[in-house]
Amino acid sequence: MSETGPIGIFDSGIGGLTVAKAIRQALPSERLLYFGDGAHVPYGERSTAQIQDFSKAITDFLLERGSKLVVVACNTASAAALSSLREQLPAVHFIGMEPAVKPAVAHTRTGVVGVIATVSTMQSAVFASVVERFGQGVEVIQQACPGLVRQIEAGAFDTPRTEQMLRGWLEPMLDRGIDALVLGCTHYPMVQPLIERIVGPEVRVIDPAPAIARRVEHVLHEQHRLATTTGTGTFTCWTSGDVEPFRSMLHYLDLPTYEVHKACWSGDTRVTPCTS
Ligand code: DGL
Numbered sequence: 001m002s003e004t005g006p007i008g009i010f011d012s013g014i015g016g017l018t019v020a021k022a023i024r025q026a027l028p029s030e031r032l033l034y035f036g037d038g039a040h041v042p043y044g045e046r047s048t049a050q051i052q053d054f055s056k057a058i059t060d061f062l063l064e065r066g067s068k069l070v071v072v073a074c075n076t077a078s079a080a081a082l083s084s085l086r087e088q089l090p091a092v093h094f095i096g097m098e099p100a101v102k103p104a105v106a107h108t109r110t111g112v113v114g115v116i117a118t119v120s121t122m123q124s125a126v127f128a129s130v131v132e133r134f135g136q137g138v139e140v141i142q143q144a145c146p147g148l149v150r151q152i153e154a155g156a157f158d159t160p161r162t163e164q165m166l167r168g169w170l171e172p173m174l175d176r177g178i179d180a181l182v183l184g185c186t187h188y189p190m191v192q193p194l195i196e197r198i199v200g201p202e203v204r205v206i207d208p209a210p211a212i213a214r215r216v217e218h219v220l221h222e223q224h225r226l227a228t229t230t231g232t233g234t235f236t237c238w239t240s241g242d243v244e245p246f247r248s249m250l251h252y253l254d255l256p257t258y259e260v261h262k263a264c265w266s267g268d269t270r271v272t273p274c275t276s
Helices: 015-024 046-065 075-088 103-108 125-134 148-153 158-174 188-199 209-222 244-252
Strands: 007-013 032-036 069-072 112-116 140-144 182-183 204-206 235-239 258-265 272-273
Touching: 007 015, 007 046, 007 188, 007 235, 015 032, 015 103, 015 112, 015 235, 032 046, 032 158, 046 075, 046 112, 069 075, 075 125, 103 125, 103 204, 112 158, 112 188, 125 140, 125 272, 140 158, 140 235, 148 188, 182 188, 188 204
Parallel strands: 007 032, 007 069, 032 235, 112 140, 112 182, 182 204, 235 258
Antiparallel strands: 258 272
């Protein structure tokens, strides 16, 4: 693993860009190397074994390009694959996502908090353990949102259909008195304005991306591996999906749009730059 290489970041698709953006804001001198697995999104409806295969192959791809740290910017992949990645690659420093139940519990006055995430994250042992560790003494309402990642990947951030889906999940939570809502999937901050419109100003919506960026900074600082140059960071993206829609997402998020490359899968266990 390189000492001076880029920070590798991956997600099933565009969701991890919300984390990449927070890292870029916190650490503008770093080189970021992002991989979005548009060919396989959504992970939330796939088996654990498949998510583990994809995550290992993408990690290999990022390490082959010199990554000094790997951020699993996907709650679903973190829940399904982070422990197996750490076992297989003990020398690599990984930072993963877990639903931000702790800050939600610290915030609540009603004693009721909500978490929205993919089906796979909701069913994971990692999520059960987060609720067990941090959710004592409060009611944690868990709501899976099947289909929401597809809407977001399609750029349907504020359409009547996306609003109808979100109202169907969020209004029952409001009826039960939530005053904090955890976005347990890195795609969901892309519809945060719509979510905030539905839940209103009394509910705090928690996006964990800034906390992940602080964690990355802390780890690199501890290891004396922060980039030393000032303000010259780069942002290179790879997608196994279509390049142009991916580029539009970068534009939407106000991220730089240069350097988007296409990656191709060979089976489920190897991904490389496309040759044509
Ligand atoms: N961004 C991923 C997450 O945080 C989305 C999962 C999916 O592809 O279903 O869970």
